[in-house]
Amino acid sequence: MVRQRYKFATFIDAHKRSMTEGLEYLLSLDERLFLWINGFQSSWMDSFIPLYRHKLFWAPLYIFILTFLIWNFPRNGLWMILFIVLTIGFSDTISSQWIKKNVERLRPCNQPELKDEVISRIRCGGGYSFTSSHATNHAALASFLIFLLHGRKKWWGVLLALWAVTIGLSQVYVGVHYPLDILGGLFVGSLVGWLLAWLFHRRWQLE
16 A cells, blocks of 8 residues: 555656646747747837737727627617626736736746846836736637627627737737737637627527
């Protein structure tokens, strides 16, 4: 019995070491990919990307979405807008309050071993890095609208998905997030958006 326990403990230790080494390799690859994207030099991108990732830049789009839903779905448009608010609220809470405060990964621009190599195109700010709340929230909104209007506005789906992904990548370019932060945010946000759209369709039908 003692020998079996020893063999099992040895097996667990070996797998822990393997997982640790695998995680370290993944994070190292993530840092290299970050430096490659962040290190890309373009004068027009340096001017445009900081604006592109800012929420006020997209205010006309948000107004258009709200107007579109109310105009085309007069009976359920206000409920759709309420669900959009809930979607963003849930995704932001999950990213900012639950994941970031438990993972506690520093932003690349605040990472002591890395910050001297980072090109900071916006103010770095505080807080943690994983997951990117920008990526999470935009993916949640895009996912909600895609699944909400599934089968009606197919071309919307492609544009919304590209929109969420490019906003996420812009966070890497300006120097405040790693690529894995973006992937994690896109995954979490997409899941939240799908869930809220599913809940909406459980109660209401599109007109």
